[in-house]
Structure formats: structure tokens, C-alpha cells
Amino acid sequence: xxxxxxxxxxxxxxxxxxxxxxxxxxxxxxxxxxxxxxxxxxxxxxxxxxxxxxxxxxxxxxxxxxxxxxxxxxxxxxxxxxxxxxxxxxxxxxxxxxxxxxxxxxxxxxxxxxxxxxxxxxxxxxxxxxxxxxxxxxxxxxxxxxxxxxxxxxxxxxxxxxxxxxxxxxxxxxxxxxxxxxxxxxxxxxxxxxxxxxxxxxxxxxxxxxxxxxxxxxxxxxxxxxxxxxxxxxxxxxxxxxxxxxxxxxxxxxxxxxxxxxxxxxxxxxxxxxxxxxxxxxxxxxxxxx
Numbered sequence: 021x022x023x024x025x026x027x028x029x030x031x032x033x034x035x036x037x038x039x040x041x042x043x044x045x046x047x048x049x050x051x052x053x054x055x056x057x058x059x060x061x062x063x064x065x066x067x068x069x070x071x072x073x074x075x076x077x078x079x080x081x082x083x084x085x086x087x088x089x090x091x092x093x094x095x096x097x098x099x100x101x102x103x104x105x106x107x108x109x110x111x112x113x114x115x116x117x118x119x120x121x122x123x124x125x126x127x128x129x130x131x132x133x134x135x136x137x138x139x140x141x142x143x144x145x146x147x148x149x150x151x152x153x154x155x156x157x158x159x160x161x162x163x164x165x166x167x168x169x170x171x172x173x174x175x176x177x178x179x180x181x182x183x184x185x186x187x188x189x190x191x192x193x194x195x196x197x198x199x200x201x202x203x204x205x206x207x208x209x210x211x212x213x214x215x216x217x218x219x220x221x222x223x224x225x226x227x228x229x230x231x232x233x234x235x236x237x238x239x240x241x242x243x244x245x246x247x248x249x250x251x252x253x254x255x256x257x258x259x260x261x262x263x264x265x266x267x268x269x270x271x272x273x274x275x276x277x278x279x280x281x282x283x284x285x286x287x288x289x290x291x292x293x294x295x296x297x298x299x300x301x302x303x304x305x306x307x308x309x310x
């Protein structure tokens with residue numbers, strides 16, 4: 021009898037141990053399944069995120085392609101009537117017996133028309149003065165940039181301070197760099213206060229340890245409202261703009277492409293709090309391209 025009871029207890033204990041092992045195994049399997057499900061879910065979320073980034077890149081690429089096609093059409097449509105008006109002004113100025121006052125008006129109109137042609141080519145990004153880089157004085161680049169935006173500078177009553185040695189030279193595509201600095205200057209003028217606005221254009225040269233060669237640093241600094249950190253991280257993204265319908269979000273993106281094509285880089289510093297509020301764009305370029 022006692023032997024049967026002992027045998028029964030042992031069997032119950034064995035069954036209990038087996039049941040406990042089965043429960044533990046079940047919990048382990050459940051945990052493994054949960055981990056597997058979480059891993060699959062993370063992979064799925066990562067794949068969805070990657071697909072969204074790819075789709076966004078494709079949309080952005082298509083937008084850029086559309087802008088390029090539109091720019092080509094606009095360049096053709098704008099240049100034709102401008103050329104016709106230029107020819108008419110040339111004929112008008114050559115007319116006999118033209119009063120001096122009228123001739124002066126025609127000369128002014130011709131000069132302004134040339135500015136329109138220049139601005140159109142600059143804006144559309146098709147302006148290149150040469151098939152290869154040329155060597156020029158940096159001060160000429162900055163002066164022509166200021167002249168390009170003369171009307172806006174006067175309208176904003178801004179003070180432009182240029183600090184550049186007249187002996188400083190650079191080898192690059194001058195027209196493309198003019199497009200870069202006109203973008204920076206235009207943005208600085210937009211950000212500057214309506215009265216007391218100040219923009220400093222400064223150029224200097226030094227030996228860069230990073231590039232291991234002589235470089236030129238050209239900065240455009242303003243005392244505007246500054247750029248917040250969340251905005252600053254996106255300013256070079258295509259189609260990103262804080263100007264609403266006024267801006268197209270391509271100016272800084274194009275500027276970055278041009279600078280990088282020249283073997284250079286852009287640095288931006290900005291503060292939104294007084295007394296040192298404002299933004300500085302710095303372009304570092306090799307004196308002579310590789």
C-alpha cells in the first residue's frame with residue numbers, strides 16, 4: 021500500500037515537472053514568436069520608410085526635371101522678344117535728327133534692357149561666359165553682384181559694406197559664382213530690417229589644412245532676423261522655401277551644386293537672438309581648381 025502511494029506521488033511529481041517544463045517551453049516559444057513579430061514589424065516599418073524616401077526622391081527628381089524643361093522654354097520665349105526690342109532700340113538710336121533728350125532716354129532704355137537680359141540668364145541658370153574657367157579679380161565679381169541687385173538695395177535702403185583686396189584673384193566660372201552670391205545677397209536683403217539693414221561682403225585667402233592648398237573664403241553677412249535651427253537644416257533642400265509663393269526653393273540648392281562643382285563648400289552660421297542676430301554664408305573655394 022505504502023509502495024503504491026509513494027509510486028503515485030512520484031508519478032504526480034513527474035507529471036508536475038513535465039507540465040512545468042511544457043509551460044516554460046510554451047512561454048519561451050511565445051517570447052520567441054513575439055520577438056520575431058517585433059523584428060518583422062521593424063523591418064516592415066524600415067522598408068515602408070525607405071520606400072517613402074525613394075518615392076519622395078523620385079517626386080523631387082521629377083520636379084527638378086520639370087523645372088529644367090520649363091526654364092528652357094522660358095529662356096527661349098524671353099530671349100526672342102528681348103532680342104527684337106534690342107534691335108529696335110539700336111535702329112532708333114541711329115535715326116538722324118534725334119533730340120539729345122530722346123537719345124539719352126533710348127540709351128537708358130538700352131542699358132536697362134541689357135540688365136533684363138542679364139538677369140533672365142542669371143535667374144534661369146543658363147549664363148556662362150566661357151567654356152572653361154577664367155581668372156578674374158574677386159572684387160569685380162562682388163561689384164557686379166552688387167550692381168545686379170542695385171534696385172533692390174536702394175528699395176530696402178540697405179548699407180552694403182565690401183571688404184576685399186583688389187589684388188585678390190580667383191579661377192572659376194565667374195557667371196556661375198555671380199549667380200551664387202546674388203542668391204546670398206538677395207536673401208540677406210530680404211532678411212534685413214527695412215531701416216538700418218547692413219550686408220557685409222568679405223573676401224580673404226589662406227592656406228587650408230583641410231584642403232591642403234590655398235583657398236579663398238567669401239562671406240555674405242547680414243543683420244537680419246536669422247534662421248532657426250529647424251529651418252537651417254533644410255535650406256539647401258530643393259523646393260524648400262520660407263517665402264511662401266514668392267520663392268521657389270531652388271536658389272540655395274542650385275548655389276550648393278555650383279559651389280561643389282567648383283570643388284568648394286558652403287558653411288552657414290545664423291543667430292535669431294539679439295545682439296548678434298543675423299546670418300553668414302561662407303563659400304570656401306580653391307584659388308586654382310584641380
